[in-house]
Amino acid sequence: MKALSRSYLWIIFALLYAPILLLVVFSFNEGGSLSSFTGFSFRWYGEFFRDQVALQALKNSLFLALASSLLATAIGTFAALGLDRMRNRYVKGAVNSVTNIPMMNPDIVTGVSMMLLFVAVAGVFGLSDILGKWTMLIAHTTFSLPYVILSVLPRFKQFDKTLREAALDLGCTPAQSFFKVELPAIVPGVFSGLVMAFTLSLDDFVISHFVSSPDFQTLPLYIYNQTAHEVKYSMYALCTLIIVTILALLLIVNFAGSIGDRRNRRREASK
Amino acid sequence: MKRVIVCFLSLALLALLLPIFASCGGKEEITLYVYNWGEYISDGSEGSLDSNAEFEKWYEQTYGVRVKVNYSTYSSNEDMYAKLSGGATKYDVVVPSDYMIARLIDEGLLRPLNYENIPLANEIEYSVMFADGIPSYDPEKAYSVPYTYGTVGIIYNTTMVDSADVDTWDLLWNEKYAGNILQFNNSRDAFMTALCKLGYSINTESEAEWREALAELMAQKPLVQSYVMDEIFNKMKSGSAAIAPYYAGDFFTMYADNSDLAFSYPRGEGERTNVFVDAMCVPACSENALVAERYINFMLTKEIAIANAEYMCYASPNRQVFLDADYQATMQEIHPDAMKILYGTDDVSLELYENLPEDKLMLINDLWEELKIESPINASIFVIAGVILGGSLGLGIFFAVRSRRRKKMLVGLWD
């Protein structure tokens, strides 16, 4: 039984990784083919770093991810605070369910609906060229918002309300008590919301596809254009670099986490 | 910890914003906005000449003024049109195709050229592209200087296709090669192949002829492996497909990776094919028309024009290019028949795309929609899905009923 389950695990993982492995291996291929390996070289990595369009797309992606995640985190954190304190149950329910629409809706519907909004607004103001950096920023912030709220709101709920009262009793203004007592307690939630928004923005293709213009390309859009056109093999180099970066990040986070765990356990044991 | 994160984030943000501010300052120089097709100029990769850098160098030496070429690219005439008519960026040089030039002229978006600044324009040989030597999109030649031209032919894999079947559009409808045929995934080009096969004009006014073309495409659909655009490159290179209609210039790129490929022009009775001309124009909104015209002229100089033609592999209407022995030798190295494929189209009847009226464009869209929503999928998928849906519904109801009955039992016991 154990052997059976273990082999099942490995078969699934092998199938899951086969196409990725293919990319990684062929990114080192000297020739430009995905069916025959002609020799080991770093040629495509060199090509990638010379490709201005790709580098610009990378820059755009990072800028957009950073800006939209910061914006979404700021709006979302305050929204979570407001929702936590809100007394009118119906308003709260309404806000919650509207916020969650982008999470439930298929991405393509979110994308086209935003596009229709932008196009209609552009039509009203007589602009013909509204899609681009700013529409992307709005769209990315919007679809990240529910995830930020989802990770911050529970922190507010778990927060011990008596601490806030204590702070108020000790002479803090409500604003001070929020910034000095409550905010530090919810920072982990804010931070995980930020990270989530950042990765969602980096990875999004479908929504960006509809609200972007050719002159503000992000990495996924660049990849889409590559796979729709003649594929430059430097794309495989890019993918390998992405995979390696993610793997390194995950391992670091995991490693740091396990060290932290061990330290905590040791501290507990010493008590 | 929190402070570290904030510091890190703001630093990262700064690093991203800095280049934006940095570009504001600097010495006075002219920026020339050039908007061209992607992969459409020799850019210095793999040891070739960097045409734009050469222009900047040459301009400063000749006129003592620094010019910075801001070069951006598009992948379709329509993208270019949207940007240009939007007016957000003041482009100085654009390279639209024939029918789009006609449209831009109609809408007054182009500026007439001052040929005194483009003396090399008389090196352009119009008769290699048009039998009568007159570009129908710009009969006066007032707005455009041809950059490249190209024809659509059929690329096929010699190991999979019998050479007796080629040289006609019928190849794309040949049942022998079912599942190995690629077709354009865009309405105008796909309809072009069908109209050409039927021997009709690719700009036909007759709705009946468009419908006939649709019938041809419908008949072709079961034979088609994929509707693709530039994925053609990979599919043909790897031998995943045997037959594809595509541009002569791009054939050489594929041939470089797979020497089994060959190119043919449809020469059957009454058959024709599409020719396109991409020409350099100066938009009406240009603020540096003089520099733009000098840029156009520079692109026509022998050395630069040859570098570009060799980089792109498309045909050049520039006499200094196609009559040059070195250029001919280089092309010969790429493919033995390169010159014949690119320039030997005298016996093929060629037709340019024209700007179609709005109602015809709508008609093509509707017909294309009809073709695309036609599904060749067999019914088994519906049966399987039905079984799954029925099964899960049945299970759900079964469990719901059972748990209710048990609850009732439990309640009974409790009482």
Next chain:
Amino acid sequence: MKQKRSLLEKAAAVPHMVWVALFILGPLVFVLYFAFTDTRGKFTFTNIELLSSYSHIFLLSICFALVATAICLLLGYPLAFVMARAKPSRQKLLMIMLMLPMWISLLIRTYSLMTLLDNGGLVNSLLVKMGFSPVTMIGTGGAVILGMVYDFLPYMVLPIYTSITKLDRKYMEAAADLGCNSIQTLFRVTLPLTVPGIVSGITMVFVPSISTFYISQKLGGGNFDLIGDTIERQFKYPSTYHVGAAISLVMMILILISIAVMNRFSDGDGEEMIV
């Protein structure tokens, strides 16, 4: 004690509410508007009426998504089960391995799958080398379903895995004490208790599968359309935005209804089902 809310607390959600009204509700209003108007802005039902010619595409997409979801469930449940039963240190590694592909753009994974399965791809050249005849995979419905399963399997495994690890082991021990063998325990205890995980897994796979356009374009070769492809094509030209909006509207309503039904279904189940 009833606390007075500070201004900060009262106003904190306001920017969010404005944002949400502008950029979540606003777009949906425009979908409605476009779905019920023609190019000249006049009210019309023609877009909705036109949908009848797309009904087979809706049906086809639903079927594809259903089959892909079912396969994901059949493959994913055992996987989640095996993962949840592994040693804790090992579980972490397995989780990372499962998550890693999800961090790589879906476009890249799908494209790579396409090159693997293509007529001249690695799989077929291996087949030929082993003496079999090559199989045409790209352009068939099977390839599209394979792509959906491949791309969305982790979405099925994750919620199921989470709900299995959250299960109190005592339930299983109790079942074993009461004479259940391991298979009976699985079907009478574990499975019913993890229904919420299964339901959220199903929605997480079904929704992207039914609305995908990249997978069907690449692996289906553009030979047949799913709803996603149709919508995407409608939004290439402004003249067809209206039809596209109508299709999106119908798809959105269908999906929201099915999510609501699924949630209702899972609410009633859970603990009482093991009784």
